[in-house]
Amino acid sequence: xxxxxxxxxxxxxxxxxxxxxxxLAHHAGGRVTVRSAGSTPAEEINPAxxxxxxxxxxxxxxxxxxxxxxxxxxxxxxxxxxxxxxxCPVFPGKRYLDWQLDDPAGKPVDQVRPIRDExxxxxxxxxxxxxxxx
Numbered sequence: 374x375x376x377x378x379x380x381x382x383x384x385x386x387x388x389x390x391x392x393x394x395x396x397l398a399h400h401a402g403g404r405v406t407v408r409s410a411g412s413t414p415a416e417e418i419n420p421a422x423x424x425x426x427x428x429x430x431x432x433x434x435x436x437x438x439x440x441x442x443x444x445x446x447x448x449x450x451x452x453x454x455x456x457x458x459x460x461c462p463v464f465p466g467k468r469y470l471d472w473q474l475d476d477p478a479g480k481p482v483d484q485v486r487p488i489r490d491e492x493x494x495x496x497x498x499x500x501x502x503x504x505x506x507x
């Protein structure tokens with residue numbers, strides 16, 4: 374039985390989707406294939422995001438924003454959007470979740486931590502759902 378595949382999508386792939394992918398990969402321990410992408414990728418990961426994730430011993434310093442492509446969506450069982458709007462392609466038979474979360478862009482570390490913690494809560498809930506559907 375293959376592992377479920379989850380794609381996290383936001384506009385710049387420099388904050389929310391990167392945190393969600395790292396957190397799910399960490400909590401899933403290899404039981405889920407995780408990807409992230411952006412409709413308009415930034416040049417680099419948000420430094421405040423790198424810092425708050427390092428507090429959890431998750432290193433995003435070597436990650437790079439990735440352009441959203443159709444193949445990534447097609448390969449995914451679950452697509453979690455975080456403000457990508459109409460830029461995210463929709464395919465029949467895919468499960469879509471839209472997580473309304475503040476964008477960490479331009480925010481200081483103390484304002485990014487609560488966003489990270491909310492993403493972590495949602496990622497853990499998603500992992501539980503995925504385990505129940507196996």
